[in-house]
Amino acid sequence: MWFSKKIKHYKDFDAQKYLLQNPDVAKSGVDPLEHFVNHGSKEGREYPVKARDSYADPEYIRVIKSGFFDPEWYLSTYPDVRFCEQGPLEHFMEFGVWEGRDPGPNFSTSWYLEQYPDIRGQNPLLHYIDHGKREGRIPAPPRNGVETAKRVFESIMDLDPALYGNERFHWFKGVAFYDSRTRSTNEKAILRNLLGKLTPDITHFVMAPWILRSGADIVVANVIESAAKIVGIRRIALIIVDYDRMEGLEWLPEELTVLNVANATEGLSPEEKLLIIEKILLATRPDKCLNVNSGLTWDLFRDRGKAVSLYSNLYACVFCRDYNHRNAPMGYADTHLRDAIPWLTKVYLDNATFKDEIIAHLGLLPDEGSKFHVAKQPVRINVHKQDRKRRVVHNLGLNILWASRIAKQKNYKLLAEIINRSPSSYSFSVWGSGDQNCIQEFKNLLKPMAKVTIHGPYASFDTLPLEDYDAFLYTSLWDGTPNALLEASAFAFPVVASNVGGIAEVISPDRGWLIDDFDDPEPYLRALAEIGRDKTGARDKGSRLAEFVSANHSRAQFEEAISGANHFLD
Numbered sequence: 250m251w252f253s254k255k256i257k258h259y260k261d262f263d264a265q266k267y268l269l270q271n272p273d274v275a276k277s278g279v280d281p282l283e284h285f286v287n288h289g290s291k292e293g294r295e296y297p298v299k300a301r302d303s304y305a306d307p308e309y310i311r312v313i314k315s316g317f318f319d320p321e322w323y324l325s326t327y328p329d330v331r332f333c334e335q336g337p338l339e340h341f342m343e344f345g346v347w348e349g350r351d352p353g354p355n356f357s358t359s360w361y362l363e364q365y366p367d368i369r370g371q372n373p374l375l376h377y378i379d380h381g382k383r384e385g386r387i388p389a390p391p392r393n394g395v396e397t398a399k400r401v402f403e404s405i406m407d408l409d410p411a412l413y414g415n416e417r418f419h420w421f422k423g424v425a426f427y428d429s430r431t432r433s434t435n436e437k438a439i440l441r442n443l444l445g446k447l448t449p450d451i452t453h454f455v456m457a458p459w460i461l462r463s464g465a466d467i468v469v470a471n472v473i474e475s476a477a478k479i480v481g482i483r484r485i486a487l488i489i490v491d492y493d494r495m496e497g498l499e500w501l502p503e504e505l506t507v508l509n510v511a512n513a514t515e516g517l518s519p520e521e522k523l524l525i526i527e528k529i530l531l532a533t534r535p536d537k538c539l540n541v542n543s544g545l546t547w548d549l550f551r552d553r554g555k556a557v558s559l560y561s562n563l564y565a566c567v568f569c570r571d572y573n574h575r576n577a578p579m580g581y582a583d584t585h586l587r588d589a590i591p592w593l594t595k596v597y598l599d600n601a602t603f604k605d606e607i608i609a610h611l612g613l614l615p616d617e618g619s620k621f622h623v624a625k626q627p628v629r630i631n632v633h634k635q636d637r638k639r640r641v642v643h644n645l646g647l648n649i650l651w652a653s654r655i656a657k658q659k660n661y662k663l664l665a666e667i668i669n670r671s672p673s674s675y676s677f678s679v680w681g682s683g684d685q686n687c688i689q690e691f692k693n694l695l696k697p698m699a700k701v702t703i704h705g706p707y708a709s710f711d712t713l714p715l716e717d718y719d720a721f722l723y724t725s726l727w728d729g730t731p732n733a734l735l736e737a738s739a740f741a742f743p744v745v746a747s748n749v750g751g752i753a754e755v756i757s758p759d760r761g762w763l764i765d766d767f768d769d770p771e772p773y774l775r776a777l778a779e780i781g782r783d784k785t786g787a788r789d790k791g792s793r794l795a796e797f798v799s800a801n802h803s804r805a806q807f808e809e810a811i812s813g814a815n816h817f818l819d
Contacts, residue, residue, distance in 0.1 A: 266297035290321050308375060309338060312352065315378050317388070319353035326351070346372050357389040367520070385436065439513050439525060444532055446508055452484045452536040453817070454561075456546040459494035459511070460487065460501070462708060463654065465542045467732045468566060468599075470500040471626055472539065472817070475808045477502060479818045486535075490526060490543040500709075523549055530557055539564040539817050547585040554592030562594040564817045568729030569603055569750050571658070587611045590620065594815055597624045599730040600751020624810035626732060628739045628802045629709075646674025647781050650718040650742070652710065652733050653725070655683030655691055660724040660747070665694035666770040667724070667777075668701050675700065675777065677722075680713060682706035710736040718742070720780050720787070722773065725749055735802055741795035743787035745776040755801075760794040 262282050268275040271294060274284050285294065296313055312318050320337040324330055327350055330340050341352055349359040352374055361373040365386060368376045377388050453476055457469050469487070476485045486506040489495065493512040501507070510529070514522045526549055530538065538561045540546040550563055557563065571580030590596070590613065598604045601623050608618045653659045661683075668677050679691075679701060688703075695701060707713055710733060721737035721744045728750035737744055738755060746756050747767030756763045762776035780787040812818040 263297040267294075270295060270297060286321055290319065296320065308372075309342060311378050312342065312374060313338065315374070317352050317356040317374060317378075322353050323350075342372075346374065355389060360390050361386070361388060436521070436525065440528055440532070443508060443510060443513055443525075443529060447486060447506065447529075447533055448483070450483055451486045451506060451533065453480060454486050454488055454530075454533075454535045454538040456488045456490050456538065456540045456543045458491035458543045458545075459489060460497040460507075461494055462497045462500070462706070464729075464732045465566075465568070466497045466500065467629065468568075468626060469541050470497075471629070471807060472541070472811070473501055473505060475804070475811065476818055477505075479808065479812060488526075488529075490522075490545050519545065519548075523552075527553055527557065530561060534560045537562050537564065537817050539566070541566045542581070544581070547581050547589065550589040550592060551585045554589050558592040558594075562815070563592055564595050564597065565589070565593055566597045567603070567607065568599055569727055570607075572727065574657075582607050583610075587613075590617050593620060595817065596621045597811065597817075598622070599624065599626050600754050602751045602754060603729060622810060622816070624807055625802050626730065626735065627804040627807045628735050628798055629711075629732075646672070646676065647719045647777060648717060649675060649677050649720050649722050649777065650680070650713070650715070650737070651677060651722045651724070652680040652707065652713065652737070653723065653731070654681050655679070655688050657687065658726055658728070660726045660768070661687060661691040662694060663768060663770060663773075664722075664724050665691055667722070667773050668699050669694075669696045670770055670774060671700075671777070673700065674781075677701040678704060678718065680704045680707050715740050715742075719784070720745060720777065722777070723747065723752075724767075724773070725752075726768070728752060730755060735798055738794045738798040739802075741788070741791040743780045743791045744794060745773055745780070755798065756794070760790050760797055 262285070264281040267281040267285060267289075271281075271284075271289070274281055274289075277284075285296065290296070296318075318338060318341065323337040323341060323345070327345070330337060330345070333340055335343065341350065346352075346358055349362075351358050356374055356377070358373050361377065361381075362369065365376075365381070368381075377386060380386075381388070455469060455472055455476075457466070460466055460469060473485060473487065476482075482502055482504050483506075486508055487501065489507065489509045489511050491511055493509060493515065495507075495509070498507070508529075510522070510526060514525050517525070522545055526545060530549075538557075540550060540563075547565070549557065550565065554563060565581075565586075567580075567582045567586060569580065570578050570582055573579045586596070586607070590611075598607075598621060604621050604623055608621060651664060655661050659681075664679070671677070677700065682705065692703065721734075721740075721742040723731065723734050723737075723744065723746040725731065725747050726749065728747075730751040734744065734746055734752065734755065738761075744756055744761040746752050746761065746763060748756075748763045748765045749767060753763055755761075762779070764772045764776065766772050808818065810816075
């Protein structure tokens with residue numbers, strides 16, 4: 250009899266327990282296993298497991314109780330299992346799950362692994378039972394979605410060899426699905442709180458990692474100031490994405506809508522935060538979304554930009570390449586831009602030098618390169634000519650200003666060398682914040698008799714005692730067009746700066762001192778000595794520099810650069 254041959258596949262079946270659980274079966278006199286196979290499994294009756302040997306393992310019990318394992322379905326779907334020594338459950342747990350087999354029609358092993366790569370190495374079904382269900386993860390692809398995808402693909406597959414030659418399209422379990430539903434009560438509460446702060450008339454999002462007082466934050470402030478003028482302040486929202494830091498909020502209009510996603514999602518994983526950001530964009534569908542240095546937003550543009558760009562125009566700013574402690578490129582222009590560029594409408598840079606460099610470096614096609622646009626940052630410092638004349642020029646020696654972040658990028662080690670080798674008639678004022686380790690190393694590098702004062706962070710460049718200084722020194726290793734340098738230029742300082750990034754588009758021999766050998770202290774010292782010898786000539790260079798910056802870094806030019814067709818302020 251066929252049924253007797255199948256009994257070995259149900260050796261974990263507890264017939265006595267089944268009869269106790271189902272007195273109607275016991276009363277009928279029907280064999281309990283035969284009843285379960287022919288009727289009970291279809292009626293949703295529980296499959297009782299013998300509490301002995303491996304079947305007493307709590308993992309086996311959890312799988313059975315979950316309702317996802319269907320032994321009859323498993324055997325009919327994978328008939329080769331009938332010839333194994335194991336029963337269907339034991340085979341699935343020991344072998345089948347690692348072979349990508351499904352426990353039943355309502356759970357997809359391979360799909361779950363592809364959708365949630367963070368659980369690799371774990372039993373997908375056990376992960377869903379123990380964690381995934383509570384986290385709102387999906388056990389199998391939406392059936393209607395799969396069928397729709399199949400029909401669409403079959404209708405177009407003959408159009409291109411890339412379609413009909415791709416075997417992956419024939420296996421739709423592996424197709425990625427984006428599920429916009431909330432996955433937990435906590436996620437729903439976070440979204441309700443955040444979305445409740447956005448009004449329907451907001452059309453422009455500016456995404457930032459934080460709002461501090463750094464160069465990128467000045468870009469955020471510039472964009473918002475221009476957007477408020479052109480499209481109206483009520484149509485703009487600043488989204489704080491990565492870190493709950495708001496020290497620079499005073500730079501922004503009080504009536505600006507600020508959405509602190511970083512604070513609301515504190516404690517969530519990066520993937521969970523990413524889903525929150527994506528759902529905010531999906532729910533609000535802003536016309537324009539500009540990313541200014543937010544790492545999570547770069548992840549979104551790179552990984553899900555194709556979907557997000559269907560309902561919002563995406564924009565991004567890149568300023569320069571960044572480097573890690575091994576001097577390997579690690580900035581967003583290197584790590585994210587190439588994959589994100591197909592979904593971006595425009596990419597803004599503050600200098601043409603980096604534009605040419607990054608297009609060539611990434612090997613972009615002409616249509617991709619055409620998305621890059623230089624938008625020179627406007628100078629925010631408001632200094633009139635008569636104010637410049639009030640600045641004291643010290644007859645004996647030089648009082649030199651250095652203002653930036655104390656970080657590897659700004660080459661504080663070189664700055665220490667310059668200070669240590671300077672004549673005793675020079676004094677230095679170092680302004681800026683930074684990592685405490687960098688600040689301490691900088692202090693350790695200074696000689697005991699060095700004439701230097703380390704002042705710490707400052708609110709904005711124009712709050713510094715600028716009239717006390719004779720020259721501005723800038724020692725960066727890599728950069729775009731730094732705002733501190735622009736503001737020093739607007740104040741008509743004689744400027745000595747490293748020739749990196751877009752600095753040569755501002756400083757030239759007739760309006761400053763541009764250092765080509767920028768990692769050697771000697772050229773900087775020679776330039777400072779020239780300023781000390783010819784202070785009248787140095788003042789003239791500073792005046793020409795101020796006029797150049799006033800003409801080439803105006804608010805009007807900036808707004809024109811980001812307001813054309815298809816631009817952020819179109």
